[in-house]
Amino acid sequence: MLDIVYFAWVRERIGHPRERLDTEAATVADLVA
Template sequence: MIELRYFAWLRERVGTGHETVETEAATVADLIEELKARDEGYAFAFSDTGAIRAAVDQELVAFDAPLAGAREVAFFPPMTGG
């Protein structure tokens, strides 16, 4: 079981800020493909992966990052702090 978190416009498009999923995905990229295959809403939310960043257990990672042992995966647009 992995806890998924969504932020900013990705949260709005997915329609929730967090959910728990059962997944066999080996990497962040695999997980994105799984989510996109769910329904049109997810497919739309994840349609432009160039505009999406990911964190595994609260550390920013590349999409080829492995999910083995991960507890929490977050997806969000590029950050705009400061």
Template structure:
């Protein structure tokens, strides 16, 4: 089981800010493929990975990063702080 967090327009497209999924994915990219196949909202949210960022247990990571030992995966658009 892995805890997922979504923020900004990603959260709006998917329709929730958090969900838990059962996964065999070994990398972020494999997890994204699984999520994109879930429904139309997820497919739309994950259509363009270049416009997305990912954090593993609250640390920025890349899409090839392994998921072993990770509890929380967050997906969001590029940040606009300051």
């Protein structure tokens, strides 16, 4: 699971302070691959 926390200007534009994504990635390299 990955929690994404947005900067203030992004929060204002999208209306969400954070997102939680379910992922099977074990490393950062897996996330960007």
